[in-house]
Amino acid sequence: MTLPEPGLGGLLTKDLTVVTAGTPLLAEALAEQAVPMVPVDWRPPAPGTEDALAAVMGDPRRAAANAKAVGRLLAARPRLVDVRPAGEVLGLESGTFLHAGPPITWDRASGPMRGALIGAMLLEELARTPEEAEKKLAAGHMVLDSCHHRRTVGPMAGVVSPSMWMFEVADGDRRAYCSLNEGLGKVLRYGAYGPDVIKRLRWMSEILGPVLRAAVREHGPVDLAAIMANALQMGDELHNRNRAATTLLCRELAADVAEAGFPQADLADVLRFIGGNDHFFLNLAMAAGKVSADAARNVPGSSLVVAMARNGTDFGIQVSGTGDRWFTAPAAVPDGLYLGSYGPRDANPDIGDSTITETTGTGGFAMAAAPAIVRFIGGEVPDALAATRRMYEITLAEHPVLQVPILSFRGTPTGIDITRVVRTGILPVVNTGIAGRVAGVGQVGAGLVSPPAEVFAAALDALAERVLRP
Amino acid sequence: MSEPKGRRVGWTEESGERGTSERATRQADVSDRHEAERGALSETFVEVRPGLYRDSITLMRISRGLSEHDGVQDALTAMATGLNLDLLGQLGFTAPPDAGPNDLVVAIRAADEMALGTARDLLDSLLAETPAAAGLQDAEAPARTIGAAAARAAGGPAPPRLALVSVPGPHAFAEAMDALESGLNVMIFSDNVPVEQEIALKDAAAGRGLIVMGPDCGTAVVGGAGLGFANAVRPGPVGIVAASGTGAQQVMCLLDAAGVGVSHTLGVGGRDLSAEVSGRSTLQALAALGADPATELIVVVSKPPAPRVAGLIREAARRLTTPIVFAVLGDDGDVPGRAGDLTAAVAEVLSELGVPVPDWPCWPAPRPQRPRAGALRGLFAGGTLCAEALLIAADALGTVHSNLPGWTPGTTGHLMIDFGDDRLTQGRAHPMIDPSLRLDRLADELADPECAVVLLDVVLGHGAEPDPAARMAPLIGAAGDTAVVVSLCGTPHDPQGRDRQAEALRDAGAAVFASNAAAARHAVSLVEA
Numbered sequence: 001m002t003l004p005e006p007g008l009g010g011l012l013t014k015d016l017t018v019v020t021a022g023t024p025l026l027a028e029a030l031a032e033q034a035v036p037m038v039p040v041d042w043r044p045p046a047p048g049t050e051d052a053l054a055a056v057m058g059d060p061r062r063a064a065a066n067a068k069a070v071g072r073l074l075a076a077r078p079r080l081v082d083v084r085p086a087g088e089v090l091g092l093e094s095g096t097f098l099h100a101g102p103p104i105t106w107d108r109a110s111g112p113m114r115g116a117l118i119g120a121m122l123l124e125e126l127a128r129t130p131e132e133a134e135k136k137l138a139a140g141h142m143v144l145d146s147c148h149h150r151r152t153v154g155p156m157a158g159v160v161s162p163s164m165w166m167f168e169v170a171d172g173d174r175r176a177y178c179s180l181n182e183g184l185g186k187v188l189r190y191g192a193y194g195p196d197v198i199k200r201l202r203w204m205s206e207i208l209g210p211v212l213r214a215a216v217r218e219h220g221p222v223d224l225a226a227i228m229a230n231a232l233q234m235g236d237e238l239h240n241r242n243r244a245a246t247t248l249l250c251r252e253l254a255a256d257v258a259e260a261g262f263p264q265a266d267l268a269d270v271l272r273f274i275g276g277n278d279h280f281f282l283n284l285a286m287a288a289g290k291v292s293a294d295a296a297r298n299v300p301g302s303s304l305v306v307a308m309a310r311n312g313t314d315f316g317i318q319v320s321g322t323g324d325r326w327f328t329a330p331a332a333v334p335d336g337l338y339l340g341s342y343g344p345r346d347a348n349p350d351i352g353d354s355t356i357t358e359t360t361g362t363g364g365f366a367m368a369a370a371p372a373i374v375r376f377i378g379g380e381v382p383d384a385l386a387a388t389r390r391m392y393e394i395t396l397a398e399h400p401v402l403q404v405p406i407l408s409f410r411g412t413p414t415g416i417d418i419t420r421v422v423r424t425g426i427l428p429v430v431n432t433g434i435a436g437r438v439a440g441v442g443q444v445g446a447g448l449v450s451p452p453a454e455v456f457a458a459a460l461d462a463l464a465e466r467v468l469r470p
Numbered sequence: 471m472s473e474p475k476g477r478r479v480g481w482t483e484e485s486g487e488r489g490t491s492e493r494a495t496r497q498a499d500v501s502d503r504h505e506a507e508r509g510a511l512s513e514t515f516v517e518v519r520p521g522l523y524r525d526s527i528t529l530m531r532i533s534r535g536l537s538e539h540d541g542v543q544d545a546l547t548a549m550a551t552g553l554n555l556d557l558l559g560q561l562g563f564t565a566p567p568d569a570g571p572n573d574l575v576v577a578i579r580a581a582d583e584m585a586l587g588t589a590r591d592l593l594d595s596l597l598a599e600t601p602a603a604a605g606l607q608d609a610e611a612p613a614r615t616i617g618a619a620a621a622r623a624a625g626g627p628a629p630p631r632l633a634l635v636s637v638p639g640p641h642a643f644a645e646a647m648d649a650l651e652s653g654l655n656v657m658i659f660s661d662n663v664p665v666e667q668e669i670a671l672k673d674a675a676a677g678r679g680l681i682v683m684g685p686d687c688g689t690a691v692v693g694g695a696g697l698g699f700a701n702a703v704r705p706g707p708v709g710i711v712a713a714s715g716t717g718a719q720q721v722m723c724l725l726d727a728a729g730v731g732v733s734h735t736l737g738v739g740g741r742d743l744s745a746e747v748s749g750r751s752t753l754q755a756l757a758a759l760g761a762d763p764a765t766e767l768i769v770v771v772s773k774p775p776a777p778r779v780a781g782l783i784r785e786a787a788r789r790l791t792t793p794i795v796f797a798v799l800g801d802d803g804d805v806p807g808r809a810g811d812l813t814a815a816v817a818e819v820l821s822e823l824g825v826p827v828p829d830w831p832c833w834p835a836p837r838p839q840r841p842r843a844g845a846l847r848g849l850f851a852g853g854t855l856c857a858e859a860l861l862i863a864a865d866a867l868g869t870v871h872s873n874l875p876g877w878t879p880g881t882t883g884h885l886m887i888d889f890g891d892d893r894l895t896q897g898r899a900h901p902m903i904d905p906s907l908r909l910d911r912l913a914d915e916l917a918d919p920e921c922a923v924v925l926l927d928v929v930l931g932h933g934a935e936p937d938p939a940a941r942m943a944p945l946i947g948a949a950g951d952t953a954v955v956v957s958l959c960g961t962p963h964d965p966q967g968r969d970r971q972a973e974a975l976r977d978a979g980a981a982v983f984a985s986n987a988a989a990a991r992h993a994v995s996l997v998e999a
Contacts, residue, residue: 007758007761008631008655008680008681008758009654009655009679009680011632011655011681011692011758012693012733012734012758012759012762012764013693013763014631016632016692016693016695017628017630017631018632018633018634018695019616019623019630019632020634020636021615021616021619021634021637021645022634022636022659023636023659025903025933026659026697026698026933027634029696029700029932030634030695030697030932032932032965033695033696033932035695038613038619038622038630039612040612040645041612041613041614042614042637042645043614045641045644053641054640054643054667057643057644057648058647058667060674063651184553185553185556337530337531338533338534339530339533340533340544340545340546340548340557341537341543341544341545341561375531386611389610390611392618393613393614393615393618420615420617420618423614423615424614424615426614
């Protein structure tokens with residue numbers, strides 16, 4: 001029997017400050033004695049979560065596993081290395097379509113998801129009419145799979161088909177992919193599939209993709225982390241506001257686009273297209289998030305969220321310590337502002353893989369960097385600060401590169417810990433666009449949404465089953 | 471309705487109220503398609519305001535404000551980009567011919583002219599609004615977990631070193647583990663924490679060179695700060711390791727009465743010396759106090775430890791250069807320096823320190839209390855004080871019933887009741903905070919002809935009720951022939967004031983003792999054999 005090391009962290013020899021959680025009476029007794037105190041606003045977690053919480057909190061691997069997982073996430077330095085067609089880079093075969101969110105079948109797919117799949121069928125010339133496309137999709141002749149299963153993320157419906165071009169983002173040997181952003185208005189990702197939509201997609205495959213490929217190859221790897229860090233200081237949060245990042249990307253690539261060796265009119269079209277689309281960088285921010293989050297996967301005992309994604313029907317999360325298993329629950333309708341006369345009744349439930357931004361410390365988590373975004377929910381600037389600050393309660397780290405000037409350059413809250421979500425009941429704040437519920441309508445608004453609380457409780461249960469008992 | 475059905479009014483210049491720079495039109499919206507969709511005729515207004523810019527979010531908010539206005543069917547305010555003009559068309563409005571992306575377009579469809587008029591007034595006021603000067607409020611909301619609170623304070627001038635956890639037992643583990651992972655020692659005031667969780671926490675603490683005080687740790691004093699229920703004692707050379715909260719309070723208060731102060735009192739929780747928990751925190755506490763320059767002597771206050779654990783403690787004690795006195799209640803048979811009762815243990819401490827043992831403070835009853843036949847009824851808030859009195863009473867009187875573990879409960883004869891028992895505190899605060907249950911019982915006992923003597927403890931200090939004598943004295947004053955004996959655990963510097971409490975209780979008719987053992991012996995002496 002050896003005696004433990006004395007010391008107790010200076011408890012007996014240094015000035016005492018006490019953190020208090022629980023009955024206010026005991027905190028008051030300390031206040032009476034003028035003992036310095038940091039009170040915790042403790043509230044009971046959702047009923048029924050105590051046992052799983054205790055099991056996971058008691059896993060001796062957890063603290064180190066979380067430090068390892070979030071450390072990998074933070075260490076990622078995503079770079080844009082190439083632009084290539086999905087068929088080539090993902091080995092996507094004709095008749096296979098990737099989609100946003102956890103896996104879904106046609107019969108459960110929402111309006112915008114169906115619309116985007118119909119559009120992709122038309123683009124790939126697997127059907128001549130929307131009716132024919134719908135019939136074939138409904139008959140189960142096509143293969144649907146989650147983007148996340150192929151190291152890919154897609155905004156809104158997130159449908160990827162072989163002829164679409166993809167950003168290839170690298171972190172060391174790791175790769176992640178995202179399609180090219182189509183712009184606003186009637187676009188495939190919101191479920192629109194009219195002739196203009198298909199025409200634009202063809203142009204993106206024939207001109208935009210090849211020009212960007214040439215430009216990126218000429219330029220060499222583009223440091224996305226640097227652009228993102230700058231963009232946060234210029235008012236972006238990289239989910240609903242990508243104006244600064246898009247501008248910075250344009251500046252970075254303009255000369256190489258000019259020298260891409262394409263007809264001048266095409267180059268002008270490309271620059272006009274990127275310059276006219278405030279969200280062009282979003283897809284790069286997403287791929288950067290994906291390659292970072294994937295670095296944190298599969299650390300046994302870790303309670304870190306490595307994916308949050310929605311398919312328009314379900315909201316799903318994946319957790320580092322539970323492998324590729326999805327935990328899903330019905331997606332909520334975002335709370336936000338609507339275009340024109342659209343209202344909540346016109347809105348589809350939450351959709352898209354763009355929550356990879358919140359998963360990796362941007363988007364809603366960086367809202368304090370982009371105060372303009374908070375007005376989407378009728379809030380004001382202090383609400384933006386409060387939202388980001390609230391996220392520190394449920395995250396494991398502060399991002400060393402992505403900083404928020406107004407919070408004295410504090411790093412963005414990064415790495416959602418499901419134990420903290422369940423303990424506090426604080427749900428991740430997500431900035432999002434709102435798709436119309438009817439296929440083909442497109443975007444009807446933008447706002448904020450929360451994941452369903454049950455997915456975190458379900459993931460916690462699964463993690464509890466895998467706990468290593470001390 | 472000023473325009474006949476079926477006739478579209480073209481663009482007209484509107485002059486006057488809105489100024490000539492603005493182009494506007496009112497349309498009687500009459501196409502068959504719209505009529506079918508809207509189900510009724512309506513008034514439509516489309517206006518361009520050249521060069522007026524508002525950001526898209528402001529415009530969305532204005533659109534929403536207008537849409538929610540009574541009688542308004544559709545409304546759009548937007549910069550006249552191609553996209554928005556398309557949207558205007560989809561909403562059934564006719565896009566103005568020469569509006570560009572730097573112009574603001576407004577379109578409203580209302581049920582009638584009056585609704586349209588009020589909507590236009592609303593539009594003007596919404597467009598004129600400037601953001602409220604909310605400013606940057608920099609108030610950060612309190613942290614929601616111990617980990618978050620610790621992280622916030624870590625870089626500050628006084629980094630926290632201890633977390634005091636008093637959340638309900640089923641939730642205590644998560645907060646305590648979070649505290650340990652944040653590098654904080656933990657005092658767990660909460661009870662109902664499973665023993666396997668206690669062991670896991672204590673192992674996690676030992677691995678980090680920290681201590682878990684508790685669970686169910688009611689009392690600690692660290693560097694003069696009283697945590698939980700703690701008395702205001704003078705600083706001094708005695709370090710206390712306590713598996714018993716009120717036991718530690720009794721020792722501290724008697725030392726204080728003898729003029730001897732306390733360096734630290736580290737609680738370890740009532741189960742720490744059980745075979746399962748195996749003294750994990752006691753060993754941590756002994757090591758820490760052994761290394762503490764302010765501590766010259768250590769007192770261990772506990773129930774008898776499990777035999778194997780007694781061996782571990784003895785082994786640990788041998789390695790320390792600091793002398794140790796064991797204040798162990800009951801028959802341990804195995805622990806060195808056994809003192810019998812807490813008052814005797816304090817006397818042993820004093821003799822080790824070379825301090826004379828004083829006459830322990832007592833406040834005799836104003837009228838002499840004489841023995842009479844009947845039962846002794848002990849009503850205790852402190853479990854250890856109850857146990858000590860029980861041992862003394864059982865030694866003198868034979869059979870005593872009690873709800874303490876290992877004893878037989880009963881309702882007649884001699885009784886010793888611990889009102890701090892978990893079964894009596896469910897859904898209510900500890901009797902040191904909420905005395906109602908015990909006071910009700912006191913009234914019952916004083917009315918019971920079988921009851922000859924009532925023995926009470928009154929525990930003062932931080933966390934305890936502010937004036938316990940205030941409600942107890944009137945009952946004692948009405949006691950009649952039943953003798954009342956009070957064991958008063960406190961110091962003159964406690965918020966309630968020991969002497970003021972003692973005098974109030976004495977004046978009501980009770981005999982008051984600072985030593986619990988002395989109170990118990992006096993009470994026993996009042997029961998006629």
